[in-house]
Amino acid sequence: MTEIELRGVQKWFGSLQVIKDFNLSIAGNEFIVMLGQSGCGKTTTLRAIAGLETIDEGDILIDGKPVQHLKCSDRDIAMVFQSFSLYPHMTVYENIAFPLRATRTSRGDIDEAVREIAKVLRITHLLDRKPSALSGGDMQRVAIGRALVRQPKAMLMDEPIGALDAKLREEMRAEIKRLHIKQGSTTIYVTHDQVEAMSLADRIVIMHEGVLQQVGTPEEVYARPQNLFVAQFVGSPVMNVMPARVREEAGSARVTVDDAAEGFQFPRELLMKLNGHAPEDTLALGVRPEGILVSREPREGYLPVEAQIIEPLGSHDIVDLRVGEGMLRARTPAGFVPRAGEQVHARIDPVQAHFFDTRDGKSLGVRL
Ligand SMILES: Nc1ncnc2c1ncn2[C@@H]1O[C@H](COP(=O)(O)OP(=O)(O)OP(=O)(O)O)[C@@H](O)[C@H]1O
Numbered sequence: 001m002t003e004i005e006l007r008g009v010q011k012w013f014g015s016l017q018v019i020k021d022f023n024l025s026i027a028g029n030e031f032i033v034m035l036g037q038s039g040c041g042k043t044t045t046l047r048a049i050a051g052l053e054t055i056d057e058g059d060i061l062i063d064g065k066p067v068q069h070l071k072c073s074d075r076d077i078a079m080v081f082q083s084f085s086l087y088p089h090m091t092v093y094e095n096i097a098f099p100l101r102a103t104r105t106s107r108g109d110i111d112e113a114v115r116e117i118a119k120v121l122r123i124t125h126l127l128d129r130k131p132s133a134l135s136g137g138d139m140q141r142v143a144i145g146r147a148l149v150r151q152p153k154a155m156l157m158d159e160p161i162g163a164l165d166a167k168l169r170e171e172m173r174a175e176i177k178r179l180h181i182k183q184g185s186t187t188i189y190v191t192h193d194q195v196e197a198m199s200l201a202d203r204i205v206i207m208h209e210g211v212l213q214q215v216g217t218p219e220e221v222y223a224r225p226q227n228l229f230v231a232q233f234v235g236s237p238v239m240n241v242m243p244a245r246v247r248e249e250a251g252s253a254r255v256t257v258d259d260a261a262e263g264f265q266f267p268r269e270l271l272m273k274l275n276g277h278a279p280e281d282t283l284a285l286g287v288r289p290e291g292i293l294v295s296r297e298p299r300e301g302y303l304p305v306e307a308q309i310i311e312p313l314g315s316h317d318i319v320d321l322r323v324g325e326g327m328l329r330a331r332t333p334a335g336f337v338p339r340a341g342e343q344v345h346a347r348i349d350p351v352q353a354h355f356f357d358t359r360d361g362k363s364l365g366v367r368l
């Protein structure tokens with residue numbers, strides 16, 4: 001049950017600041033996923049926690065004790081990288097046993113530990129093979145086994161399955177999750193694949209240009225993004241975000257997006273909740289594709305729109321609807337809109353609408 005905490009961590013490479021005032025508390029046994037674009041500082045943060053990289057300011061605490069001055073080997077943290085490096089001349093068994101051989105573990109205990117971890121990772125039948133006779137997925141299983149065999153305080157994984165093909169990644173994802181449930185070690189897992197992040201994480205840490213943007217459960221970061229970056233980074237297809245104007249009309253609120261002629265109907269309470277933000281030129285409305293309700297027939301509160309492009313995805317379609325100067329991407333049941341060019345009717349589900357201030361990108365926290 002190892003707790004990890006980062007307090008005000010800053011890191012520069014020359015004049016480039018790659019970690020900016022980073023604060024995060026990780027609970028014992030928690031599975032944290034760090035998600036962000038290439039170059040946002042994920043690997044550097046992980047290496048700093050492991051002790052492979054120094055930090056310029058702040059504290060890194062393991063179980064409440066500052067460790068930033070400790071060497072990597074004194075932190076008892078295991079790390080798995082994307083490019084796994086197994087010793088080619090050793091068997092799988094010897095590769096996994098290697099970290100224990102350096103300690104004063106007895107032969108019998110080593111054997112027990114290797115066989116136990118091999119069983120969990122389902123590679124017992126491969127123990128006598130050399131790495132060259134393994135598939136990519138099995139090699140990565142061995143690399144994970146080698147990292148976990150000495151039961152480290154924490155496990156850091158940097159895109160451990162990024163190099164594998166899609167099907168194998170899915171399989172390994174399930175495996176890693178199973179392993180975590182069984183072994184239960186504090187884990188920080190880096191990826192830029194959001195599906196991987198959503199499916200593995202207890203909490204997701206979203207980073208952008210060295211700045212932590214939001215920490216939350218997968219549900220939280222999806223349903224309540226704190227800013228435009230998170231809103232448009234999480235979710236596929238991305239959240240629709242459009243400049244919006246809000247006014248009162250016939251007892252309800254009307255939200256006009258992208259200078260369209262007509263506005264979408266919202267409950268009147270939106271006017272109060274926006275609290276003076278409505279007349280500004282800085283309001284943006286965000287709505288995910290599933291938050292746009294589409295009807296083939298005219299309906300109360302729905303606006304007529306043209307379906308311009310239909311993207312069939314098997315289980316559902318993504319339909320581009322022309323609204324004013326812009327385009328709203330809606331999710332519909334497969335085949336719901338029969339042809340591109342049809343006129344349909346759309347409305348924005350008020351409870352799925354997000355409002356942002358475009359000056360700082362922050363969510364206004366308005367929920368209906
Ligand atoms: N040793 C180094 N010296 C100088 N700059 C570095 C060094 N290591 C990383 N950087 C820079 O720091 C920034 C953050 O790099 P980092 O590797 O942490 O990003 P990342 O989020 O892991 O990206 P990726 O998804 O591509 O792995 C990048 O701009 C990178 O070029």
Ligand SMILES: [Mg+2]
Pocket residue numbers: 042043044158
């Ligand atoms: Mg990296």
